[in-house]
Amino acid sequence: MTTAIGLGPSTLTPLRFPPPVGGVAGTSFKHEHLNAILADGPQAGFFEVHAENYMGAGGPPHRALEAIRRDHPLSLHGVCMSIGGPQPLDKAHLARFRGLVARYQPALVSEHLAWSTHETSFFNDLLPLPYTEATLACVCDHIDQVQEAIRRPILLENPSAYLAFRESSMSETDFIRIVTERTGCGLLLDVNNVFVSATNHGFSALEYLADFPLSRVGEIHLAGHAEQSDDDGDLLLIDSHDGPVADAVWKLFEIVVQHRGPVPTLIEWDSKIPDWLVLQAEAAAAQVILDRYRPSMLTGDRRAA
Amino acid sequence: MLPEQDLCFAAAFAPALLDPTRLAPSIVTGPNGKAAGKRYDVYRNNVTVSLIDALAAIYPAVQRITGPDFFRAMARFHIRQTPPASSLLFDYGRDFPEFIAAYEYARPHPWLADVARIERAWLDAYHARDAAPLVPARLAAVAPDRLGDLVFTPHPAAAVVRSPFSAMTIFAANRETTPVERIDASTPEDALITRAEFDVVVRHLPPGGAVFAIHLMSGRPLGEAAASALEASPDFDIASNIAGLIEAGAFTSISLGEA
Numbered sequence: 001m002t003t004a005i006g007l008g009p010s011t012l013t014p015l016r017f018p019p020p021v022g023g024v025a026g027t028s029f030k031h032e033h034l035n036a037i038l039a040d041g042p043q044a045g046f047f048e049v050h051a052e053n054y055m056g057a058g059g060p061p062h063r064a065l066e067a068i069r070r071d072h073p074l075s076l077h078g079v080c081m082s083i084g085g086p087q088p089l090d091k092a093h094l095a096r097f098r099g100l101v102a103r104y105q106p107a108l109v110s111e112h113l114a115w116s117t118h119e120t121s122f123f124n125d126l127l128p129l130p131y132t133e134a135t136l137a138c139v140c141d142h143i144d145q146v147q148e149a150i151r152r153p154i155l156l157e158n159p160s161a162y163l164a165f166r167e168s169s170m171s172e173t174d175f176i177r178i179v180t181e182r183t184g185c186g187l188l189l190d191v192n193n194v195f196v197s198a199t200n201h202g203f204s205a206l207e208y209l210a211d212f213p214l215s216r217v218g219e220i221h222l223a224g225h226a227e228q229s230d231d232d233g234d235l236l237l238i239d240s241h242d243g244p245v246a247d248a249v250w251k252l253f254e255i256v257v258q259h260r261g262p263v264p265t266l267i268e269w270d271s272k273i274p275d276w277l278v279l280q281a282e283a284a285a286a287q288v289i290l291d292r293y294r295p296s297m298l299t300g301d302r303r304a305a
Numbered sequence: 306m307l308p309e310q311d312l313c314f315a316a317a318f319a320p321a322l323l324d325p326t327r328l329a330p331s332i333v334t335g336p337n338g339k340a341a342g343k344r345y346d347v348y349r350n351n352v353t354v355s356l357i358d359a360l361a362a363i364y365p366a367v368q369r370i371t372g373p374d375f376f377r378a379m380a381r382f383h384i385r386q387t388p389p390a391s392s393l394l395f396d397y398g399r400d401f402p403e404f405i406a407a408y409e410y411a412r413p414h415p416w417l418a419d420v421a422r423i424e425r426a427w428l429d430a431y432h433a434r435d436a437a438p439l440v441p442a443r444l445a446a447v448a449p450d451r452l453g454d455l456v457f458t459p460h461p462a463a464a465v466v467r468s469p470f471s472a473m474t475i476f477a478a479n480r481e482t483t484p485v486e487r488i489d490a491s492t493p494e495d496a497l498i499t500r501a502e503f504d505v506v507v508r509h510l511p512p513g514g515a516v517f518a519i520h521l522m523s524g525r526p527l528g529e530a531a532a533s534a535l536e537a538s539p540d541f542d543i544a545s546n547i548a549g550l551i552e553a554g555a556f557t558s559i560s561l562g563e564a
Binding site: 052053055056057058059060061062063080082085086087090093115116117118119120121122123124125127128129130132133134135138162163164165166167200201202203228229230231232236238 | 311312313314315316318319322323332333334335336337339340341342343344345347348351352355356359388389390391392393394395430431432433434435436461462500503
């Protein structure tokens with residue numbers, strides 16, 4: 001048992017900040033990989049989990065996450081906060097989220113620019129929002145509340161979109177830039193989402209990235225997507241997280257790293273989960289690209305003499 | 306404060322997500338004015354499929370018994386009628402056993418709802434708060450003349466599911482991937498679900514055992530619980546039942562209620 005990690009999810013548990021993880025590749029943590037991961041011994045990378053899967057009171061999920069967290073940095077990725085929705089945040093959910101941050105001391109904490117709850121129904125999907133002055137104010141207010149609760153900035157993830165709202169009055173990149181400026185939050189740049197949205201809406205992924213506030217990016221997501229077609233028979237990409245990262249997404253990733261420098265990068269794989277070795281190999285491929293743009297001189301922290 | 310109508314997109318977007326008779330909302334569009342019907346369907350499909358998958362993950366034995374097509378059709382009806390009210394999906398599906406009991410096409414399987422009740426209790430035990438189970442020596446230290454007054458604190462993971470069918474045997478056979486032998490479904494069975502430490506365990510309770518366990522877990526003293534169990538089943542054996550419940554990890558502590 002380690003000292004801090006084993007503490008219960010009491011709201012009285014103090015919030016502590018672990019060191020940044022740097023430009024390393026990580027993977028989604030899936031329970032079916034637990035034994036293989038532990039057999040490998042401590043890894044260089046980090047693991048990311050969906051916060052909601054660990055909001056139960058006890059049992060095997062917490063045991064598994066404690067075992068992983070003991071030797072690795074953790075990224076806590078919320079999927080249900082409904083930051084992009086018009087209704088007030090669920091206070092109970094926010095308290096549970098804070099409890100997890102306190103208990104597991106994640107190096108990275110992120111949520112989505114999306115919503116999933118309306119009135120009392122939870123839809124279990126990342127639903128889109130229009131980009132207007134009204135939604136901007138609402139999203140900023142919700143991020144303020146999350147950041148006040150956990151006493152640190154979150155990383156906000158750009159969505160994958162299949163449609164647009166007629167009422168939108170600004171671009172997604174402008175919206176996201178203003179959110180970071182107003183709230184001080186960082187960004188989780190999902191490169192696959194950029195590629196999916198660009199294909200689905202017929203814009204240039206490179207232009208989107210040129211407009212994106214890359215300096216605020218604290219984490220990158222890479223994932224696989226699936227192909228369908230829209231009403232006119234044109235290609236419609238689905239952000240499915242069920243396969244390897246596409247070649248075009250790897251290329252975009254390299255361009256982002258070239259401009260931004262190496263940041264923690266996650267291979268996200270949530271269904272049709274492969275063997276641990278396959279996931280590990282995807283992370284190794286990301287690490288090769290990250291290392292290519294590592295500053296040649298290792299500066300390290302400068303300490304006062 | 307911002308005008309309300311500027312934030313009404315969710316109220317316009319949400320209703321058709323679980324209602325296939327509704328058209329995609331008019332507030333959305335494809336690029337350059339293209340139709341958004343199939344684009345909106347991506348969200349519909351994500352919502353419905355992910356919630357069906359959530360129920361299938363909670364109720365794997367029910368799905369194995371009915372087959373995936375039957376299960377997914379049944380789950381789809383339930384999701385439309387009762388979408389989740391919490392973002393914690395492991396809490397979803399509490400009304401599903403009742404839904405199955407009333408589901409017309411499930412009538413040939415009258416035990417199916419009870420199998421679902423055991424599966425729901427199994428998942429609750431899996432996620433329950435961790436607690437150290439009662440040490441048997443604690444009971445041995447109680448003076449014999451006070452035993453009847455003993456009150457037991459139930460373990461957070463403990464639950465009892467009673468069935469007029471062989472629901473537990475059917476549950477156990479269908480949580481495995483091995484072929485299921487023919488089961489006589491007509492034997493009433495009571496199941497005790499516990500998780501003393503790592504693994505959720507489902508055990509058969511002997512005759513009278515369920516009445517006894519339910520009374521003890523609701524805080525009634527040992528003497529009263531035993532009397533009720535004897536009434537329900539004349540050959541109820543208190544010593545083996547209390548030992549069995551403690552060994553299973555059904556309790557965390559004891560106290561002398563009237564003391």
